[in-house]
Amino acid sequence: MSVPDEVRAARAYLSRVAEPPAEALVSFVERFGPVEAAELVRCGEVPGPVAALTRARRGVDRTEPDLRAAEGFGARLLVPEDDDWPTEAFRACALSGQPHLAAPVALWVRGPVRLARATERSVAIVGARAATGYGSHVAADLAHGVAGLGCTVVSGAAHGIDGAAHRGTLAASGVTVAVLAGGLDRPYPAGHARLLAHIAEQGLVVSEYPPGSVPGRHRFLVRNRIIAALAAGTVVVEAGWRSGARRTASDAELLGRPVMAVPGPVTSAMSVGCHRLLREPGTIAVTRAEEVVEAIGRIGTDLSLPLPGMPAPRPTDRLSAVALRVHEALPWRDAREVGVLSVESGLPVDLVRAVLPELARLGLVEDVGAGWRRASACDRR
């Protein structure tokens, strides 16, 4: 289903007329539709809050040049009327009741991926620009892992953790989405121009800012809400005491999405922000991709698998403390009477009697007439 040109043109105008987040404008557009809303904004026939947002720029109409420029560098304007607009992802913006989390009016996008599809199952991996080797390694590793589990990785293309997350995803031939704080023709940081070009080939580079927009300081914080909204959960890998990544985490929390943090050495200044998050209620400590996917996934389908390289579970792992003590009171070879087991384990004889059949059912002990002993299966663990 194709979107009428006038709708896309109206959204292009609206994407430049107000500095995001523009909650009053988004609501206004929802009420009147983009074409009529754009017309009303142009004439200034709008309620106070919309007027305040649009007064400064309503006379600036760069719709045609913007759309042409985007086409020129291989981008397009994605609008809520498009099939691949991530409607679900942005629904939480309105539901949050937070004006500063307002959905974008439209998104300039570049890349072969359909955004709605890519964000059905996605994780934001964000963190410090001044990442340590540890942080970069973990970010790349986590991204590689979640990509391997079928998740899209969303991040901000910054130096440090963001870049490592994008690269880790690309290395796994996964889908990654980079959300910029300026126009798509202004790759930022400049040193990531090649990385962004690579992402635009295999994933998607997106921005709510029209071509030519400069990524100002304020816009990085505002942009973070898009990262949080496009992901089913946000992982902070490394963050200093004051960090934009913590803002992304806070946006995610307000959007009702799980916030995860990766622990690091307490001696590292770059983990201070993560530990600060971990001390807040609700933050989930994650150490590997399976735990990330578990946090965003449905229970039962994505429950984290045993850690690779972790010792196989022992049959005694799930015993109650009491059963374990009875089991430990049994010698490796000889049998023991219940009374002796009681003394050895320090447990009342009734309790020992009650526990032994349970241990026998689990194949851990056997009754040899003269007493109980460990079942031979235990020796083979």
Place this chain on the structure above:
Amino acid sequence: MSVPDEVRAARAYLSRVAEPPAEALVSFVERFGPVEAAELVRCGEVPGPVAALTRARRGVDRTEPDLRAAEGFGARLLVPEDDDWPTEAFRACALSGQPHLAAPVALWVRGPVRLARATERSVAIVGARAATGYGSHVAADLAHGVAGLGCTVVSGAAHGIDGAAHRGTLAASGVTVAVLAGGLDRPYPAGHARLLAHIAEQGLVVSEYPPGSVPGRHRFLVRNRIIAALAAGTVVVEAGWRSGARRTASDAELLGRPVMAVPGPVTSAMSVGCHRLLREPGTIAVTRAEEVVEAIGRIGTDLSLPLPGMPAPRPTDRLSAVALRVHEALPWRDAREVGVLSVESGLPVDLVRAVLPELARLGLVEDVGAGWRRASACDRR
């Protein structure tokens, strides 16, 4: 108030007659008093559960040799009838309703410190024997820090984290309590004999096991409940996937005491147990001594202080997200009208108008007639 010799002698007998934890015996002694209880145990005139616990050893009376031996190596038997018995600390044992957390019948102690006093404000710092350099450093540092804040450090004298915690406390001239899983005349591990001697000079070495008792595998787990009970909270510094320290943490939880874990690199096998704990609800991530003391302390007196070496708080740190955006929309020098601020900040003009007086009250902005600008104080931050 001195305790009659016959009471202490009865407790000495009882401390050997049953393998701890001996919940049925503890209840029995509470009902009949130690002297009569000991007599009844000797004759075998006891209910089934007590009989099961005491049958094997009730004929073994080493009371006099045990008390003499203890005196010989500078130890004494502390009993619940003593003024310096940590009644408060052990109250949680009965309240927990967990037989495996039963209080000890008595404690063999060595050192100049009064246990009740020392445990009024105390933290258990425990962890892996196979600690990394990172873990040992953090354990010693945390112990040094909490000791400096007036806390006793309780641990198990094992290699690795335990030893580092004791040493860190001693280095701060603090009080440390080592809880052993065997007789006080059997310093374990042997390599820590000198450390234990040092602790006995400056703190306290304690054990519920009578002289000569061998520290068996089962006893280390049982001993952990004493560590947990003697401390107002337990910190796990490093722990593998399966770890005795996690058992101490689980005991602490059952005793209603806060459980804390120190994050570490997710790439370290020795932090896996800590991260596992951090993924359980209720575990508090701690990175420095103040946070540990905050967790066990009363709110208002021990709230954690600013991190040393951390940037001083900025006046803007406590602003709401909206106020921060208005503040950021103000240029450093020139003044701006409310309408322009609204466009720049992307916030409705009414909201900007509402926020500015609040910012002015905080001394962050000033009204200069032609508009608003940042107050000069901000430049001096």
